[in-house]
Amino acid sequence: MATAExxxxxxxxxxxxxxxxxxxxxxxxxVLLMLGFLVYPMASIFYYSLxxxxxxxxxxxxxxxxxxxxxxFGDDLFWQSLGFSAKWVAATVGFQLLLGLGLALLVNExxxxxxxxxxxxxxxxxxxxxxxxxIWVLLYNPTTGFTKYLADLGLVQHGSSPLADPSAVFPxxxxxxxxxxxxxxxxxxxxxxxxxPKDLYEASSVDGASRLRRxxxxxxxxxxxxxxxxxxxxxxxxxxxxxxxxxxxxxGPANQTTTLPLYVAHKATVAHEFGYGSALTAAAFFILxxxxxxxxxxxxxxxxxx
Amino acid sequence: MTRLTTKTAGGQADAEAPDPAAAPPRPPAARRxxxxxxxxxxxNVRKWEIWLxxxxxxxxxxxxxxxxxxxxxxxxxxxxxxxxxxTLDHLRHxxxxxxxxxxxxxxxxxxxxxxxxxxxxALAGGYGLxxxxxxxRKTFMLAMLCxxxxxxxxxxxxxxxxxxxxxxxNSLWSVIVAxxxxxxxxxxxxxxxxxxxxxxxLEEAAWVDGASRLRGxxxxxLPLLRxxxxxxxxxxFIHSWNHFLFALxxxxxxxxxxxxxxxxxxxxxSGSDLGSLAAGGVVAALPVIVIFALIQRYLVKGxxxxxxxx
Numbered sequence: 001m002a003t004a005e006x007x008x009x010x011x012x013x014x015x016x017x018x019x020x021x022x023x024x025x026x027x028x029x030x031v032l033l034m035l036g037f038l039v040y041p042m043a044s045i046f047y048y049s050l051x052x053x054x055x056x057x058x059x060x061x062x063x064x065x066x067x068x069x070x071x072x073f074g075d076d077l078f079w080q081s082l083g084f085s086a087k088w089v090a091a092t093v094g095f096q097l098l099l100g101l102g103l104a105l106l107v108n109e110x111x112x113x114x115x116x117x118x119x120x121x122x123x124x125x126x127x128x129x130x131x132x133x134x135i136w137v138l139l140y141n142p143t144t145g146f147t148k149y150l151a152d153l154g155l156v157q158h159g160s161s162p163l164a165d166p167s168a169v170f171p172x173x174x175x176x177x178x179x180x181x182x183x184x185x186x187x188x189x190x191x192x193x194x195x196x197p198k199d200l201y202e203a204s205s206v207d208g209a210s211r212l213r214r215x216x217x218x219x220x221x222x223x224x225x226x227x228x229x230x231x232x233x234x235x236x237x238x239x240x241x242x243x244x245x246x247x248x249x250x251x252g253p254a255n256q257t258t259t260l261p262l263y264v265a266h267k268a269t270v271a272h273e274f275g276y277g278s279a280l281t282a283a284a285f286f287i288l289x290x291x292x293x294x295x296x297x298x299x300x301x302x303x304x305x306x
Numbered sequence: 307m308t309r310l311t312t313k314t315a316g317g318q319a320d321a322e323a324p325d326p327a328a329a330p331p332r333p334p335a336a337r338r339x340x341x342x343x344x345x346x347x348x349x350n351v352r353k354w355e356i357w358l359x360x361x362x363x364x365x366x367x368x369x370x371x372x373x374x375x376x377x378x379x380x381x382x383x384x385x386x387x388x389x390x391x392x393t394l395d396h397l398r399h400x401x402x403x404x405x406x407x408x409x410x411x412x413x414x415x416x417x418x419x420x421x422x423x424x425x426x427x428a429l430a431g432g433y434g435l436x437x438x439x440x441x442x443r444k445t446f447m448l449a450m451l452c453x454x455x456x457x458x459x460x461x462x463x464x465x466x467x468x469x470x471x472x473x474x475x476n477s478l479w480s481v482i483v484a485x486x487x488x489x490x491x492x493x494x495x496x497x498x499x500x501x502x503x504x505x506x507x508l509e510e511a512a513w514v515d516g517a518s519r520l521r522g523x524x525x526x527x528l529p530l531l532r533x534x535x536x537x538x539x540x541x542x543f544i545h546s547w548n549h550f551l552f553a554l555x556x557x558x559x560x561x562x563x564x565x566x567x568x569x570x571x572x573x574x575x576s577g578s579d580l581g582s583l584a585a586g587g588v589v590a591a592l593p594v595i596v597i598f599a600l601i602q603r604y605l606v607k608g609x610x611x612x613x614x615x616x
Contacts, residue, residue: 026434128548
């Protein structure tokens with residue numbers, strides 16, 4: 001890391017003979033856009049979380065103190081949606097990581113047709129949540145869909161759509177999300193796999209290490225930071241993911257697949273309880289932030305590298 | 307820094323020269339090592355060990371795509387497993403009658419404008435972050451990481467109120483601005499990582515030759531950023547092409563809908579007409595799949611050039 005220090009010193013020296021305003025001018029457009037359309041709305045959410053604010057009941061509007069948060073603690077649907085969010089994030093991210101890692105290892109081997117295989121298995125990465133839904137609605141269609149063929153083989157029941165069946169809807173939604181989500185992990189982890197120096201493997205294979213040992217002692221430690229970062233980014237992304245569940249199940253059947261963001265969107269847009277919706281949003285933000293910091297701490301991100 | 311540069315070089319060599327025989331002659335020791343390695347690979351990883359899991363995964367990936375094509379090109383009422391007799395009726399129906407032609411034009415407009423806006427703003431900011439040390443730099447970086455925890459879906463209402471004040475509701479510009487802003491932090495972080503991987507000495511050499519800071523950047527850094535910029539700007543395009551919620555909430559005229567919004571209404575009404583749903587899916591998929599096919603080589607390379615660790 002000596003080079004980093006040197007370039008740091010150099011950078012400082014450079015700054016002194018240039019006007020100090022240049023970097024601010026360079027980041028100004030980004031800062032202004034983010035202030036106006038990210039920071040300000042976020043701040044207004046914190047503000048409204050302490051207000052009674054419902055456009056259909058304007059006579060009640062006004063300062064609420066912590067009323068909204070008190071209401072939240074007694075709201076069964078809040079706890080249910082939070083629980084489902086946790087379950088959803090754990091299942092989707094866990095399986096995506098496992099399959100993505102496996103896939104990255106596979107397409108990192110050299111074999112004939114590798115480039116084409118890579119392109120094909122990565123392709124669902126580019127597909128939207130709504131499109132994913134429309135494809136899987138076709139597959140899950142009980143009369144003409146793929147499920148009919150599975151039913152013909154006796155694997156599932158005839159005439160039932162997994163999306164309408166309370167016991168099948170969760171695995172069905174997770175499977176749908178995996179189809180689109182696994183390539184994200186595979187792409188990121190493949191990028192990192194390619195950066196492992198080849199001589200490490202050669203040295204260890206000369207020493208007679210088995211493939212499993214090499215994976216455990218070389219590949220996995222090298223990928224650690226990438227795994228931590230990609231699972232974190234993906235967990236936040238899955239927590240906030242609305243497109244797929246909104247179109248696939250719309251939170252149903254019987255609110256079984258309502259995540260916290262879906263519940264908030266419903267509160268804010270359908271029930272017009274914007275004050276309460278803002279309190280839920282603020283809670284979601286802090287829960288995410290807390291979990292992320294905890295995760296980074298526990299995983300000792302960047303630990304022995306620095 | 308040195309580590310990162312060698313890393314990129316390694317990644318490229320691996321991607322572009324999979325066949326050791328095509329490489330220029332190497333010293334005997336290296337050749338022997340390569341031979342040993344190749345033999346070990348043959349011993350250790352047998353063909354079926356790759357193709358069996360990969361084949362299964364390929365089926366999982368491709369059957370859904372095939373299923374969509376099947377419904378899109380098969381006449382209603384037939385149930386064969388091949389789209390035969392082939393019909394373009396569904397496609398024609400969604401493009402002209404349902405209005406996917408209009409949605410498509412809207413989505414292209416949103417996607418292209420927000421792609422250019424994101425890339426330019428992120429390029430300027432990324433250069434500032436990578437090459438200058440200024441007060442507030444750390445705070446700015448931290449703030450950008452924090453934005454990743456803001457649930458975009460939960461910002462709908464405050465954003466809606468802002469756009470109402472700006473009189474942009476039901477205008478494509480509201481969607482363009484929102485998509486650009488939500489793409490910015492990640493693009494900025496990625497681009498500043500790419501720029502940091504370009505040795506400062508290259509720029510300095512250009513200044514010694516009398517080039518201005520801007521010219522130095524354009525001549526030395528920009529060409530080297532090409533793979534990274536292609537990756538980032540196509541992320542931005544694909545993201546805003548695919549993103550659904552802002553367009554759903556901000557646009558109320560059917561004339562203004564983007565493709566995902568149109569598609570979501572088709573899903574709602576698909577009970578009877580699966581052919582139209584599938585054909586709408588084909589319209590939604592075509593541009594991103596084409597772009598993906600063009601850029602997927604850069605995707606892994608662009609990321610290995612420092613996205614994760616940058």
